[in-house]
Amino acid sequence: MDFEYTEEEQAFRQEVRDFLDENLTAANRRDANFMANWLKKVREKRWVGFSWPKEVGGGGGNIMQQVILKEEMASRKAPPLGTCMMGLAWVGPAIIQYGTEEQKQRFIPDILDSKYHWCTGYSEPNVGSDLASLQCKAVREGDFYIVNGTKIWTSLAPFASWISLLVRTSSNPESKHEGITALLVKMDSPGIEVRPIEIMAGGAVFAQVFFDEVKVPVDNRLGEEGNGWKVTISSLANERSSIGEVTAMYEKLERLKELVRKSRKNGKPARDDVGIRRQIAVFEARIEAMRLNGFRYLTKQIKREPLSSETSVNKLHRANLEVEMTDFAVELLGQSGLQLRDQEGAVDGGSWATAALSWPDVAICGGTPNIQKNIIAERILGLPKD
Amino acid sequence: MNFGFNEEQELLRDQVRRFLDTNCPLSKVREIMKEPEGFSRQLWQQMGELGWLGLVIPPDYGGVGLSWVDLTVILEETGRSLYPSPFISHSIAASTLAETATDSQQKRWLTDLASGDSIASLAILDDDGPPNADNITLVGTGNGKSFMLNGEKRLVPDAGLADLFIVAFREGTSNGKIALAVVERDQQGVSVTGTGTMDQTKRTGSVKLDNVTADETSLLHCDSDTIVRLLDKGVVAVTAEIIGAAEAALDMTTNYAKERIQFDSPIGRYQSVKHRLAEIYLDIESFKSLLYYAAWTVDESPGELSRSASLAKAYASQAFAQIGIDSVHLHGAIGYTAEYDIQLYLKRSKWARPMYGDTDYHYERVATLGEL
Numbered sequence A: 001m002d003f004e005y006t007e008e009e010q011a012f013r014q015e016v017r018d019f020l021d022e023n024l025t026a027a028n029r030r031d032a033n034f035m036a037n038w039l040k041k042v043r044e045k046r047w048v049g050f051s052w053p054k055e056v057g058g059g060g061g062n063i064m065q066q067v068i069l070k071e072e073m074a075s076r077k078a079p080p081l082g083t084c085m086m087g088l089a090w091v092g093p094a095i096i097q098y099g100t101e102e103q104k105q106r107f108i109p110d111i112l113d114s115k116y117h118w119c120t121g122y123s124e125p126n127v128g129s130d131l132a133s134l135q136c137k138a139v140r141e142g143d144f145y146i147v148n149g150t151k152i153w154t155s156l157a158p159f160a161s162w163i164s165l166l167v168r169t170s171s172n173p174e175s176k177h178e179g180i181t182a183l184l185v186k187m188d189s190p191g192i193e194v195r196p197i198e199i200m201a202g203g204a205v206f207a208q209v210f211f212d213e214v215k216v217p218v219d220n221r222l223g224e225e226g227n228g229w230k231v232t233i234s235s236l237a238n239e240r241s242s243i244g245e246v247t248a249m250y251e252k253l254e255r256l257k258e259l260v261r262k263s264r265k266n267g268k269p270a271r272d273d274v275g276i277r278r279q280i281a282v283f284e285a286r287i288e289a290m291r292l293n294g295f296r297y298l299t300k301q302i303k304r305e306p307l308s309s310e311t312s313v314n315k316l317h318r319a320n321l322e323v324e325m326t327d328f329a330v331e332l333l334g335q336s337g338l339q340l341r342d343q344e345g346a347v348d349g350g351s352w353a354t355a356a357l358s359w360p361d362v363a364i365c366g367g368t369p370n371i372q373k374n375i376i377a378e379r380i381l382g383l384p385k386d
Numbered sequence B: 001m002n003f004g005f006n007e008e009q010e011l012l013r014d015q016v017r018r019f020l021d022t023n024c025p026l027s028k029v030r031e032i033m034k035e036p037e038g039f040s041r042q043l044w045q046q047m048g049e050l051g052w053l054g055l056v057i058p059p060d061y062g063g064v065g066l067s068w069v070d071l072t073v074i075l076e077e078t079g080r081s082l083y084p085s086p087f088i089s090h091s092i093a094a095s096t097l098a099e100t101a102t103d104s105q106q107k108r109w110l111t112d113l114a115s116g117d118s119i120a121s122l123a124i125l126d127d128d129g130p131p132n133a134d135n136i137t138l139v140g141t142g143n144g145k146s147f148m149l150n151g152e153k154r155l156v157p158d159a160g161l162a163d164l165f166i167v168a169f170r171e172g173t174s175n176g177k178i179a180l181a182v183v184e185r186d187q188q189g190v191s192v193t194g195t196g197t198m199d200q201t202k203r204t205g206s207v208k209l210d211n212v213t214a215d216e217t218s219l220l221h222c223d224s225d226t227i228v229r230l231l232d233k234g235v236v237a238v239t240a241e242i243i244g245a246a247e248a249a250l251d252m253t254t255n256y257a258k259e260r261i262q263f264d265s266p267i268g269r270y271q272s273v274k275h276r277l278a279e280i281y282l283d284i285e286s287f288k289s290l291l292y293y294a295a296w297t298v299d300e301s302p303g304e305l306s307r308s309a310s311l312a313k314a315y316a317s318q319a320f321a322q323i324g325i326d327s328v329h330l331h332g333a334i335g336y337t338a339e340y341d342i343q344l345y346l347k348r349s350k351w352a353r354p355m356y357g358d359t360d361y362h363y364e365r366v367a368t369l370g371e372l
């Protein structure tokens, strides 16, 4: 075991730090053009799409460099490396892996430059965890697919120019995973309607999208017809340390401790309360476990040992922590924890109250805790499917 | 960056695993448990010959001179096998002597400890109570070079088997400076009793000291950090054994859940069963990572040892206690029987919980170290 970084890795870390020192000054952050400048500069650095191959315009960063970049960015609370979140996280990697040359040239540079937003249309009103049962339908007619059906909980749909869509092109009663096809669809295509959906914390982050006889050129199919399941679930070899999330969790823990230091419980300083001290330590143990689990999985990845579904462990930890830590803060604050951002007397700008209403972002999106437990039980422990 | 074991460590694990599978399967553990001493000298000698009793003892004194990460590999396996022996106490004592004894003292004791000809344990704490200096009040009166020790150390792990003890005492009065000395079992004024625990594979006892001499030949170097470090090694060792034992309990229960049919289906298909097993997997993965890091800090980053050892033990002893209960529960009535092995792990989980501090103690220490 060693936790040392090679000279090259240290030099890279220093490069990132120097860059952040220079570009994340308080004065810079106040500048009206801050975001635009930031995006331009990280793009010049080739840190956007850092894990993507250089041929497509990515950074070609190796696994350890990805870890270092994420860790440094998270610990300085740097803004995201691009505004095209879905494109960078999901659509881009799928296009790189399964797209045609023409598709790569058409889409990847725009994603890297965050020219417009993408969204991902997988879930449907009747299809959530059991995604492979999806029903939204596409029929081939000449050089087009005609799409009919609906998608829901589609994040960013109200702002997106393109949607990466999973549709059913054929049904096989034997295997629901077959007959699914991935299409890249322009959001202003005739026949698409977007109805924003408000979330409990306020604002509309996702929407329902309706497709009525929408014509999609065959050139916009990603991968083979019927191969959409594979196209969606496989992603490029991103590093698997969860370092970005862990760094953010540690930062949240520090803020939680600050809150404890200045709060009172039952008329006494909260920091003297046994239950509160214990709970904070429990959070710390679970966050540290996530950090170290991540390093173990990363080590396996570097040694090219087979990885199973171990990363479900950290996903579960994160979902639980997200719910419990924000709830703990709001409970500690008592009635003062109830004011949201724009309400008078809001503590810490209402951030705890808002967070306590926002955990589904982490806990439901991308596989609920129950589904993660099924994955561990079935794929790792080999228990029968339910 | 490499948070994993190297090839030699993997080989060591295979070797220990094969040795214990052959020589100490659970049927053998049960035989040993029934012996009055609860211990097999023969197995112990074999462990000595293989170099494992002197793993952390320097080569100059008959040991192998390896690290606590290597020791962790063995402890995970002794834990998995529920190997009944003073291996934990012995290893901590050996490691402490290697760090605090003079050359001539090391020559005198460590060679026999490495071979297994002699067994060492720890008489640090007075009694049940916090695993720290507050629980050391036994007094040695004397002049700084030689002391007379009087009093009793209760709950000394493996007392009945040990030939020598590292004893902690206070110089002059019960709040004097803490000192450490080696006391041999056959020294004048020493009386030892050994006794069993609910976990028949783990033993404890007491050591009474009646005008026992500790002089320059037996006093060890002891500064403000020595006791903390010694006890933190105990935390690491117990938690390393927890990993193996918890994994064995999970394996046994998972296999049972695949085979046992009720309502026309393996019980492992029901989510209240399979999700609980998934949570157990998550907990073991997590305290395993915490413990591996703590074991690494013993030699490589001592300043981080206390926090990381506490995080690991706090998480592990609470999780393991529930794993013990749930493993029996998920077996139904057969799990309640003496004949079926799962109960042995429940008992082990009860034993491990208070050893070197329970979950409450360690979370409180984490909070304090984290400036709360």
Ligand SMILES: Cc1cc2nc3c(=O)[nH]c(=O)nc-3n(C[C@H](O)[C@H](O)[C@H](O)COP(=O)(O)OP(=O)(O)OC[C@H]3O[C@@H](n4cnc5c(N)ncnc54)[C@H](O)[C@@H]3O)c2cc1C
Residues within 6 Å of the ligand: A119, A120, A121, A122, A123, A124, A127, A128, A129, A130, A152, A153, A154, A155, A156, A206, A360, A361, A362, A364, A365, A366, A367, A368, A369, A370, A371, A374, B271
């Ligand atoms: C903030 C947010 C953003 C999202 N963004 C997108 C997006 O951009 N694109 C997109 O396609 N989707 C998106 N989703 C949808 C998300 O992927 C689904 O919500 C998720 O897969 C769960 O599906 P569901 O909501 O239909 O719940 P269901 O699958 O109906 O589950 C309901 C409950 O039943 C449980 N459950 C279901 N099956 C089982 C089982 N086999 N065993 C035990 N329990 C079970 C679940 O754990 C859950 O608690 C988003 C969701 C959220 C919350």
